[in-house]
Amino acid sequence: MTKAYSTRERIAKVWYKYRLDGFIFILPWIIGILAFQLGPMISSFILAFTRYDIITPAKFIGIENFKKIFSSDPLFYKSLWNTVYFVIGSVPISIIIGILVAVLLNQRIRGITIYRVLYYLPSVTAGVAVAIVWRSVYDVRYGLINNLLSKLGIQGPSWLGDPSWVMPSLIIMAVWGLIGQRYVIFLAGLQGIPEELYEAAEIDGASSWNKFVSITLPMLTPTIFFSLITGIISAFQSMFTAAYILTDGGGGPLNSAYIYVFHIYRNAYQYYHMGYACALAWILFLIVFILTFIQVKFSGWVHYGG
């Protein structure tokens, strides 16, 4: 027997289920998205086909900007290569170390929370201050790393002065700052693996390494894939602050730390090549878009458990 509702209650129930005041709740966000995202995005797309230096009115020039980017802008290729170098250097390493740290921090020992906080600390410090700290860490004579290396009898490189060492410096700093975010995700992944799997493996006499390779890693594949794609996407857009501070806003010796966002920054706000910079930004958007597409479409190979 169902409970009898009064008319008032029934109306209230229907009203609760379908109502329009939701629009009011999301209205501020809609205004924001139109004013600060969608509107600018459309104008950025239009600007990409113009020549605009702020002073003289924008002039439509078709695909001239894109032509110039691909045919006669060596710094475009240089900055794109630097960014790809950075992505390849930082993302896989941060994932591997992230998994290791997650396994380390998944142990049931007293006070593990304190360690979890310690390992996460670098991740909350992205900014100018921490980049300045790294500058002094990398100092060729008085820096932390070269002093430690000299204890081992190794003469450290000129980290920020040698074109071939600037990118590795940037990568080390980035990985240091990324492990926190990575391990948190992997730790959650580890804790989602059913205990029975390990128990069954133990009965079969599997070693720790066997268990890691045939249970832990396969069960973590969704998390690894997620970290890989989101990591690549954000690596393409990040590190401007660090690259800027480590190289005094110059891009490093022989433009060795001149990453893609640096190229956009310089064209837009230093040369005032607004149309050109928009075209560059849209190429970045395309790269991000394709990566996101891959993430959504081809995540089939990963093991999502049963």
Add this chain to the structure above:
Amino acid sequence: MSKYEISQGKFAKYGKILLRYIAVSLFAIPFIIPFFWMVTTALKQSPQVFAIPVVWWPKPVEFSNFAKAWNSAPFNIYFKNSLIVTCTSVIGTVFASAFAAYGFARVRFPGRDLLFVFMLATMMIPADVTRIPLYLIFRRLGWINTLKPLIVPSLFGGAFYIFLLRQFFLTIPSSLEEAAYIDGCSSFLIFWKIFLPLSKPGLLTVAVFSFLAHWNEFIGPLIYLNSESKYTLSLGLRYFLAQEQALVSVYYNLLMAASTVALLPCLILFIFTQRFFIKGIVLTGLKE
């Protein structure tokens, strides 16, 4: 089993635990050592900064470096500007995001799910794409060299935060609010009286995330601010660095003292809220 064997088993067990602590501690060193370096350098006297071999412990401990650094550039102003930008943005972000998140989580209206997918899609837009037209718009509005471009966009909520809070709101049982409806409560009252108080951990997470983002922001201040009286801490530090480098030898101790002060709010905030913070990352990073 003899007594001896039992104690040996115990010994092996404690040995194993000890080994775990050693592993976890050793591995933590690279994560902590830059902070150690920062603080010890900040407390060194100048000759010790340039001592070779390196001096690990400052002797004597020079606390006056902090005052010296603070007074060698208008850090009072930088700090105040950073506080203004960060606090207004955080408050704006938290409320605007919660407001929208409630709409997405709890109110059924036509086109809601489509809009939600659209919102997720907007997270993909690189900030570099929209930054240029925004710069042009703010320039037209005469907002160059004001703090407005750093604050106003965050007063409408961010997609990531809305998503995070929506996940939080979805976990609140609907029976509570249904009862309130029947008693004639409006959805705004329910949002204010039921949802906000019940989701303090979520709101706190958003607040911390957005605090860190605004406190550390660099490119925004770099392109919008051009007079010293408007600099935020990150931009001020950048010019402090340039100023120190123009000297014969770089005063790393003063630079590190200034950096320590700039990092401290982030570190303290994180340490006190880490429980919610880490939960928030997992919630958004793994689920969905």
